Amino acid sequence: xxxxGFLQRSLAARLAASGEVTLSHKRIFLLPSKAGxxxxxxxxxxxxxxxxxxNSMAYALCFWLACLFVAIILRTFSSLxxxxxxxxxxxxxxxxxxxxxxxxxxxxHSGRATRxxxxxxxxxxxxxxxxxxxxxxxxVYWQTRKRGHYHPGRLRLQSRYPSxxxxxxxxxxxxxxxxxxPKPFSRGAQPLQASSGKSTSASAHTAxxxxxxxxxxxxxDSLKRIHWPAYAREGELMSRHFGTPSQxxxxxxxxxxxxxxxxxxxxxxxxxxxRLSTENRIFGLRLPGKVIDKAQGEGHRQHCLEALxxxxxxxxxxxxxxAPASSVWHGNTPAGGV
Amino acid sequence: xTQRTLLMMAVAQSLTLLCLYxxxxxxxxxxxxxxxxxxxxxxxxxxxxxxxxxRLLLAIxxxxxxxxxxTSFTTLEGMSGVLALAFALKSxxxxxxxxxWVVGFCGLFVLSVSFLxxxxxxxxxxxxxxxxxxLAAFVSFEQGQxxxxxxxxxxxxxxLGMSLPIMLLCYLFFPRLPPLWSMPMQRTGVTGIxxxxxPGSIASLAQSSKLAFRAQFTGMPVxxxxxxxxRGLVLSRFxxxxxxxxxxxxxxxxxxxxxxxxGSYEILMSPTEQSWLFVLEHSRLSRGDxxxxxxxxxxxxxxxxxxxxxxxxxxxRYQQTTLPDWQRQLxxxxxxxxxxxxxxxxxxxxxxxxxxxxxxxxxxxxxxxxYRQQPFYYTLTPPAYxxxxxxxxxxxxxxxxxFCGHYASSLAVILRAAGLPSRVIxxxxxxxxxxxxxxxxxxxxxxxxxxxxxxxxxxxxRLDPTAMVAPERINQDRNTLTDxxxxxxASHLPFFLELQQQWSSWEFLWQQKVVNYEQASxxxxxxxxxxxFTLPSTDQLARALLDLxxxxxxxxxxxxxxxxxxxxxxxxxxxxxxxxxxxxSPTQTAIDNAQTPEQLRQQLLAAxxxxxxxxxxxxxxxxQRLYQPEAAISSSLQxxxxxxxxxxxxxxxxR
Numbered sequence: 001x002x003x004x005g006f007l008q009r010s011l012a013a014r015l016a017a018s019g020e021v022t023l024s025h026k027r028i029f030l031l032p033s034k035a036g037x038x039x040x041x042x043x044x045x046x047x048x049x050x051x052x053x054x055n056s057m058a059y060a061l062c063f064w065l066a067c068l069f070v071a072i073i074l075r076t077f078s079s080l081x082x083x084x085x086x087x088x089x090x091x092x093x094x095x096x097x098x099x100x101x102x103x104x105x106x107x108x109h110s111g112r113a114t115r116x117x118x119x120x121x122x123x124x125x126x127x128x129x130x131x132x133x134x135x136x137x138x139x140v141y142w143q144t145r146k147r148g149h150y151h152p153g154r155l156r157l158q159s160r161y162p163s164x165x166x167x168x169x170x171x172x173x174x175x176x177x178x179x180x181x182p183k184p185f186s187r188g189a190q191p192l193q194a195s196s197g198k199s200t201s202a203s204a205h206t207a208x209x210x211x212x213x214x215x216x217x218x219x220x221d222s223l224k225r226i227h228w229p230a231y232a233r234e235g236e237l238m239s240r241h242f243g244t245p246s247q248x249x250x251x252x253x254x255x256x257x258x259x260x261x262x263x264x265x266x267x268x269x270x271x272x273x274x275r276l277s278t279e280n281r282i283f284g285l286r287l288p289g290k291v292i293d294k295a296q297g298e299g300h301r302q303h304c305l306e307a308l309x310x311x312x313x314x315x316x317x318x319x320x321x322x323a324p325a326s327s328v329w330h331g332n333t334p335a336g337g338v
Numbered sequence: 339x340t341q342r343t344l345l346m347m348a349v350a351q352s353l354t355l356l357c358l359y360x361x362x363x364x365x366x367x368x369x370x371x372x373x374x375x376x377x378x379x380x381x382x383x384x385x386x387x388x389x390x391x392x393r394l395l396l397a398i399x400x401x402x403x404x405x406x407x408x409t410s411f412t413t414l415e416g417m418s419g420v421l422a423l424a425f426a427l428k429s430x431x432x433x434x435x436x437x438x439w440v441v442g443f444c445g446l447f448v449l450s451v452s453f454l455x456x457x458x459x460x461x462x463x464x465x466x467x468x469x470x471x472x473l474a475a476f477v478s479f480e481q482g483q484x485x486x487x488x489x490x491x492x493x494x495x496x497x498l499g500m501s502l503p504i505m506l507l508c509y510l511f512f513p514r515l516p517p518l519w520s521m522p523m524q525r526t527g528v529t530g531i532x533x534x535x536x537p538g539s540i541a542s543l544a545q546s547s548k549l550a551f552r553a554q555f556t557g558m559p560v561x562x563x564x565x566x567x568x569r570g571l572v573l574s575r576f577x578x579x580x581x582x583x584x585x586x587x588x589x590x591x592x593x594x595x596x597x598x599x600x601g602s603y604e605i606l607m608s609p610t611e612q613s614w615l616f617v618l619e620h621s622r623l624s625r626g627d628x629x630x631x632x633x634x635x636x637x638x639x640x641x642x643x644x645x646x647x648x649x650x651x652x653x654x655r656y657q658q659t660t661l662p663d664w665q666r667q668l669x670x671x672x673x674x675x676x677x678x679x680x681x682x683x684x685x686x687x688x689x690x691x692x693x694x695x696x697x698x699x700x701x702x703x704x705x706x707x708x709y710r711q712q713p714f715y716y717t718l719t720p721p722a723y724x725x726x727x728x729x730x731x732x733x734x735x736x737x738x739x740x741f742c743g744h745y746a747s748s749l750a751v752i753l754r755a756a757g758l759p760s761r762v763i764x765x766x767x768x769x770x771x772x773x774x775x776x777x778x779x780x781x782x783x784x785x786x787x788x789x790x791x792x793x794x795x796x797x798x799x800r801l802d803p804t805a806m807v808a809p810e811r812i813n814q815d816r817n818t819l820t821d822x823x824x825x826x827x828a829s830h831l832p833f834f835l836e837l838q839q840q841w842s843s844w845e846f847l848w849q850q851k852v853v854n855y856e857q858a859s860x861x862x863x864x865x866x867x868x869x870x871f872t873l874p875s876t877d878q879l880a881r882a883l884l885d886l887x888x889x890x891x892x893x894x895x896x897x898x899x900x901x902x903x904x905x906x907x908x909x910x911x912x913x914x915x916x917x918x919x920x921x922x923s924p925t926q927t928a929i930d931n932a933q934t935p936e937q938l939r940q941q942l943l944a945a946x947x948x949x950x951x952x953x954x955x956x957x958x959x960x961x962q963r964l965y966q967p968e969a970a971i972s973s974s975l976q977x978x979x980x981x982x983x984x985x986x987x988x989x990x991x992x993r
Contacts, residue, residue, distance in 0.1 A: 035439045035476075042443045046450045052517045054644065056853045057453040057462060061469075063508035065446070067501035068473070075497060113489070115482055129484045134916060162477045162493050 020086040023157070027170045028080050030073060036165035039069065069165065076166040079114035080159045083107050083130075088137065090178025092305070094270075095147040099178050103128075103155075106135045115161040120153060144180040147266065147309045151177050181305045184271035185264065214238045250276060251294075252304075253286035266308050273308070277301040287311055339438065342487050343478040347438065348375065350471035351429060354445045355422065357464050361455040362419050363407050369400070370426035377429045387431050396427055418451050435479060442472050457645070459848040470494050496903050514857045530610040531785055535573055535581040535764050537723065537730065537743040544718050544741070546782035550766060551607045551616060552846050554777040558601025558652065561618065563768055564812050567788065567800060568616035568780060570765035572633040574668050576754075578679025579729060581747065581762045584632070584668055606647045606850055613637040616765050616780070617650050619800070625649035633798075645854050661759060661792055669759035669792065672751065681751055683731040688755025698758055698793055702801065705752055709806035715739045716808035742767075742811075745803035746787040759792035760801075767802075767812060775843025911964060914979050918942065921986050935961055946989050949982070956982045 021027075032040065043065050050058035088102035105116055107130050118140055119125035128138040142152040158169035214227055217237035230238040252272050257265045269285070276283045277296070284294035285304045290311070292304055351374050359367050373396065388396075400423040409416045425444040431437055449465045473494035474487070481490060530550065532539065551568075573581035602624050605615060615628060615636045623630070626648030627639045638646060661669075673680050695701040720740040723729030733740050734748045746762050753760040767786035769778040788802040805812040874882070909917075915935060922941055933941075939957045943950060956978045963975065 038439055038443055042446055045447060048518065049450055049454075051515045052519060053454055054514070054517060055453050055457070056855060057457045057465075058450045059512070059514070060505065060509050061450050061453065061465070063512065064469070064498070064501060064505045067504040067508065068497060070504070071497050071501040075500075113493075115480060127482055129482050131481065131485050131489065132910070132913075134913065161480045162497070163473065164476055164480045 020084065021172050021174075023080050023083045023085070023170055025077075025081060027172075028077060028168055029170065030077055030166060030168050033160060033165060033167045036069075036167075039065070039165050043069070072163045073166050075112070075162060076159065076168045078112050079161045080116065080157070080168045080170065083114065083116060083157075085157065085172060087174050087176045090142075090150075090152065090176055092179045092181060092302075092309075093144060095144055095180045095183045097144060097180075097183075098141045099144050099150060099152075099180065100139050100141055101152055101176065101178065103138050103140065104135065105130065105138060108134075113161070114159055117158050117160075119156055121156065122158075125156070125158065142178075147180050147182040147263075149177045149310070150180050179306060179309050181309045182263070182266040182270045184274055185267040214240060250281060250283040251286060252276070252283055254288055255286075262312075266311060270305065270308050273301060273304045339435065339479070340483060342481075342485070343438075343475060346471065346475040346478050346487055346490065347429075347432075347441065350468060350475050351426070351441070351445060353464070353468035353471050354448055355426065357449055357452045357461065357468055358418070358422055361452060362415065362422060366403055366407065366419060366422075369403055370422055373400070374426045374429045377432060387433060393427065393430065396430070397423070400427065414454060418448075418454075421451060422448055438475075438479065442476060445472055457849075457853045459845050462848075466498075470498055473497060492903060495899070499899075499903060509855075510857070511861060512857065530612060530782065531570055531764055531766075533571060533583060533612070533614075535571075535743060535747075535762060535787055536579050537733070537740065537747045538720070540743050540764075540785045540787060541718050541741065543782045543785040548782045549608050550610075550780045550782050550784070551605050552777050552779050552849075553603050553605050553769070554775075554846075554850075555603045556601055558603065560771070560778070564805070566768050566778065567619065567763075567786075567802075568766040568769075569619060569635055569763050570614050570616045572635055572761055572763055572790075574665075574761040576671065576673070576750070576762075578673045578677055578681065581750075581764075584665075602649045602651045604647055604649045604850075606645060606846070606854065607638070607642050609644055610642045613639075613641050615648060618652055620652055621650040622653045623648065624651050645849055647850065647854055659795065659797055666759050666792075669761050670754050670757060672754050678727050679729070681728050681730045683728070683735055684748060684751045685755040687734075688752040691752070692756040698791075701756055701758070702753070702791060705749060705756075706801065706803065706806055709745065709749075709803045713738055714745075714807045716741060716804070716811065720744065742787045742804045745807060746789050749789045749801060749803045753789070753791055761790055763788055763790055763800075772839050772843050772846070774840050775846045777843070777846055779842060779846070909976065909979065911960060911975070914960075914975070917983060918986070921983070935964065942986075946986065949985055949989060952978075952982045952985050 043062065046058060046062040046065060049055065050062050084106045086104045086106075088104050091100040091102070093099040103118060105128050107114060113131045115127055115129045115131065116138075117125035117127045118138055120140070120142075126138055126140060128136040130136055140152070140155065142150065144150045152174070154171045154173045156169060156171055158167055160167050214230060215238065217226060217239045221239040225239040227238045227240050230236070252269055254265065254269075257268045260268065273283075273285070277298075277300070280296060282294050282296045285292040285307060287307060290307055292300075292307060352371060355367055355371050355374065387393075401420070404416060404419040404423070405411070409419060411417065411420065421444075425441070425448050428437070428441050428444060432441060446469065449468055452461065452465060470491070471494075474490040477490040477493045478485065478487065531543070553568075571583060574584040575582045603618070604625075605617065607615065614631075615638060617634075617636055620634060621636070623636060626646070628636045628648050629639055631637055636648075636650075638648070640646075672685060675682065691701050691704060695704060715738060717739050718741055720733070721737050723733050723737070723740075723744070726732060730744070730748045730751055733744050750760045750762050764785075764787045766780045766784045767788070768784045769780035771777075772779055786804070788800060788804070790798045791801055793799050802812065915938060918938060919933065922938070922945060935957065939953060942953050946953070956975070959975060959978065
């Protein structure tokens, strides 16, 4: 939702950017929802009935509805007040993909049961239920456009709990940022599928047929790799490690793809980094003005991808073109987990 | 929408339709219930709405049901029936959240409409229940997947409880506005005494236990059962079968209002759709909006569409002592010999008596004795005389079976034939004394007709031939004759009888104090009382406490409700651990420092060594429960946790 400029400025002053926010009365706005307006119409109808028929109990019902409405306003307000919101992480993703941003919601123990919806606009929100639990984690999804840092916009938190007649909402401007890697292209300039978990393990298994060594089991290792005899012997879980660590190291360099545009080069390099790291090879990366030494492993891969993402990146490049993710992604983990 | 939400809406809709029970016909209410349950029986949010044709057919069929029951669409019943029909059929279209809101709001409106027909305590209870169910259904919309129905009901009850005190203040002090426009709607099916009387017409009322009115006496003795004659209409015009009121021109006759009186009695009329009131003999209005009519009867200035109360005093100073000629003519008139219903045998009998007796008193005694001596039999289901010519002749001389209408009509005809001015009075006789509420309750089954005869220089005197035939009909507190024909279950059990009386006295207080509450005068009265406020003596306090006796169960019920609403919910183990964790390091969230219970116990022991015993007391059963659930101990963790948590808080403060 695009707000007019003066409102944007006023909101920015009122709802200053930060990493963790406790919702207080200053930040919370309240208005009747559509159903709430319907309720007001009902109230007027019952009042007319009471007046025209001079009916005592209809008067009483009318007053009860009105007082209930006031009670609901207060209760809805208190279902958002005191809620603490914190950004857990903005997950990295490839440019053009949908990035997952995790939020941690918590209500104080004196706080009431509530249900908080989060999202970038009113039409498209994900709910976190804090009915019996006091904490909950919720993900919102941000559509990235370009590589580099992305800054998700102002987040809307709203609650209509308990009755749905009143909407209490606030906008939070977190100073959050995540990173979008270049979109990977293979050599034939074919877009490489962002590697899903299944294909990773499959390719890893076919490529690395040669047993290398045993190492202690870590969460995430495939069950197929567990060395069961060792478990039977030692009582400790070991997983078999495949691969060719002794193979000669590769160097990926900027000059390797000369003839392409800079962005295409970065995409091609990204695809190479992904390929080599899935093959568990040792490699290094040479970019103009930056050299990453030869290494292997998850940390090294991230290091290389970040270098590619931030290569000559305009820090604010992502802001104007950024857009909220479409609703397709809601409730699902995006396939492009990196 | 979840299954839970749909189920809760089904409950709310059924309750709402039940509120119309007794207002709309039972068959219509059942039809609507079935129509709405059709939707709910599927309990799924994916609902293919029935085709337009089917929906139209259903609407037409529903309309036909209403019309076939003889309800006109322009009456209030007809309109309410249409509203209820729309409300029930709307649920067949329920697909989206928006439809659910529409159904809910319709339901709330139907509830308010139901008050137009009944404002009894029971109705208010039922409506409150339905109201709470709708609110709970609304809460359930917002709960999402993880909520529970019980939580929704509790939340809605809390919200209603929160808004109740302000609602009561509004009810007490909000000024009542005059109607914005008139509602010219007729009601049907209101039972009550009609303005004419043919001998058989009261029989239909005699079966009805519907309340006609209640009367409460202050400062004057409560009349004994045989003196409880509530005069409603004076019927002087006779055409051979039917008695009607005298000519309209003669009816309005001003009678000076009495201003001083010892005691008074209050009549709280149930809605009758008519305007006449039922009062004891020689009554004068002392409070209320009513007009005097000739012959000491009264009508309300406005039609009695709602409950209304009037106060009267008994005052014999203005008794009529002379009979104008026009009235004498009217009250001795009989249809001529050529008329179809001249009842020649009764007329001849009357003339014969007039020749035999000199004094009118002796004549009256003789006629009354005839009812006792001849084998008359009181029954509500006599042979059909009403349509037969000279039906009263047949009744008095041949069949001798009938009830008050027949006895009163025949007596009046005999007396008129003997030359004594006489008329039939219709109203109520008797009424049930409610000891708890100190009032008399008169039901439709007490409808009665009797005779008044003019005795020169004395005035009108009441004669009740029914008392000669069936004295128990007159002398007993309850109408035992209808009871023996159709004995209610409760009459065999004194406890239930008492309970019934208790309920009835609540109902009276409810109608008198709450429903019939008049804002303007009550506020005035309150201000007056505040101005003249003095501390009550102990005697007055004791009496006030005694007055509160019928309300004694109420605080108990309230306490139970509050206890249910605000009872402590048992905390889950995870919540308890989180609370302790928060106490240790208030800034960190559970996700930041994921600890095992054991680690937490160690940290607590390190931080609060003085509370060692309490910490162990809580953690050892907790760990047992978490890690050996099959050997779970029976004792609850909750009190142990509360004790530990309270001590931790205090320990924090003391440091």
